[in-house]
Amino acid sequence: MxxxxxxxxxxxxxxxxxxxxxxxxxxxxxxxxxxxxxxxxxxxxxxxxxxxxxVQDVPELRGILLESGWVRIGALTRYVDLTRDATVGDSLPLLSQVAATVADIQVRNRGTIGGSLCHADPAADIPAAVLALDARLVLVGPRGERRVNLDEFTVAPFLTVLEPTEILTAIEFPIPLQSQQSTYLKRPHPASGYPVVGVAITGDASPHEPLSNVRVAVTGIGPKAYRAEKTEGTLKGQVPTPELFRAAADVAITEANMSDEPDLSYREQLTRVYVERALYQFYGGVA
Ligand SMILES: Cc1cc2nc3c(=O)[nH]c(=O)nc-3n(C[C@H](O)[C@H](O)[C@H](O)COP(=O)(O)OP(=O)(O)OC[C@H]3O[C@@H](n4cnc5c(N)ncnc54)[C@H](O)[C@@H]3O)c2cc1C
CATH class of the missing domain: 3.30.43.10 (Uridine Diphospho-n-acetylenolpyruvylglucosamine Reductase, domain 2)
Structure with missing residues (x-):
């Protein structure tokens, strides 16, 4: 071709x-x-x-910088760099974990965080981490610089607010508190590795304490990755129990936008199971 x-x-x-x-x-x-x-x-x-x-030689799109309260990741940063960089590993382990699940080493050696976000594939992995970590995107164009969060940036499948004259230069992640735990669980498509569903969770958690600052982000389901805010509301301030995990998973399917999904009941079941399993995995990391 x-x-x-x-x-x-x-x-x-x-x-x-x-x-x-x-x-x-x-x-x-x-x-x-x-x-x-x-x-x-x-x-x-x-x-x-x-x-x-x-744009591979453009220096302004490169680098991983620790700034006061933020980690600035250049748009050209490859998945493989996210899995190996010490700053990302220490400050944003979720991003590292998510990048390591993308496809295979050939894709991770070339694919960039900026390319993934600008392509706006609803089944991409990186958006789950960007939403769960509350990052913002830096867009530069002839009228200067603007910052948007991912929910504003992504309009629909393969469509973003990026103007034809603009470039995504970096993604800025607030440095999480030391107490923050995180996890990512995905069901990879057997052929491509893309998430059929992927669930990222962050929050301040310890085994017998109520959960706070929780964020749940889901990718692969619906027209774009989304924060499951009602699910977060179910979890917030609660002590972890199997009943709570099941209740949260039941809520998660009510807020997924699955109106265009042809295999609705399968998608609902997948979302329920993966949110519940991700919560067990999240607390497994805490205990
Ligand atoms: C075999 C295979 C398996 C894959 N499996 C997975 C998977 O498991 N999970 C997953 O998430 N993804 C997967 N992908 C997708 C892959 O991760 C993306 O193709 C890649 O991340 C896109 O980044 P890129 O650097 O290659 O972008 P490019 O292909 O170069 O660009 C993609 C789009 O973004 C625009 N763009 C790129 N950078 C910028 C910028 N800085 N500013 C403005 N616009 C920009 C380009 O113009 C283009 O429209 C897979 C791809 C392949 C080929």
Whole structure:
């Protein structure tokens, strides 16, 4: 399979990339990061950009920086870097755990956190960690910089609020309290590894204490990854019991947007089972 013809430009820095994106309006410019989503789409002719803007040399999109109260992760950071970086491992173990579950080593060696979020595949893993860790996305365009959370950023499957002239430069994660526990549990698709359902949980927890600051994020179900806020409400302030886990899992299926799912009862059952199992896994890490 061949792509349609395109022009290739390798941007030297952020200004250069923004200049090409602003263009003269005649060209359809697409950013190329790891290429693991974009290139297959181009081969299938589902994407036919006239210019491929390779951003791999743009220094402003690189690096993992510990700032006061935040970890700033450049959009070009690959999954493999998230699994190996000491700052991520120490401060954001959930992100490391989630990245390690993505596909296989070939995909993890090329795929980037920014590419995953901008592609907005409803079955991607990374959005579960980004929602559960309450991160914000930094978008830069001709009018300057803006920050949005992932729920605002992702509009629908494969659609985001990113303007054609903007770039996602980084994702900023607040550093969690020392007391924060976290976990991720997914049912991987047997062929691709994509989550058929994935559940990320964060919270301040100890075995016989009420749970606080809990966040539950679900991916793979519905048009985009979402925070299960009613499920969080069921868990908040409660001491963990099997009955509580079952009740929370029952609530989780009521707030999933499954109206377009063809296999509704299977999806409901999967969501219920994986939320419940993720809660056992979460408390297993605490005890
Ligand atoms: C065999 C296979 C298995 C996979 N399994 C999984 C899996 O288990 N879990 C999972 O979550 N994903 C999976 N994926 C998807 C993979 O993780 C994504 O393709 C990848 O993360 C996208 O990142 P990329 O760097 O390759 O982006 P690219 O393909 O380069 O770009 C994707 C899109 O984002 C845009 N873009 C990229 N970076 C930016 C930026 N900084 N600013 C603005 N726009 C940008 C591009 O223009 C393009 O539209 C799989 C993919 C393959 C091929």
């Amino acid at each position: 061949r792509t349609a013809p395109f022009e290739y430009h390798r941007a030297q820095d952020l200004d250069d990339a923004l200049e090409w994106l602003a263009g003269d309006g005649d060209r359809d410019v697409k950013i190329l990061a790891g290429g693991h989503s974009l290139l297959p789409l181009m081969k299938l002719k589902l994407a036919t950009p006239t210019v491929l803007l390779d």
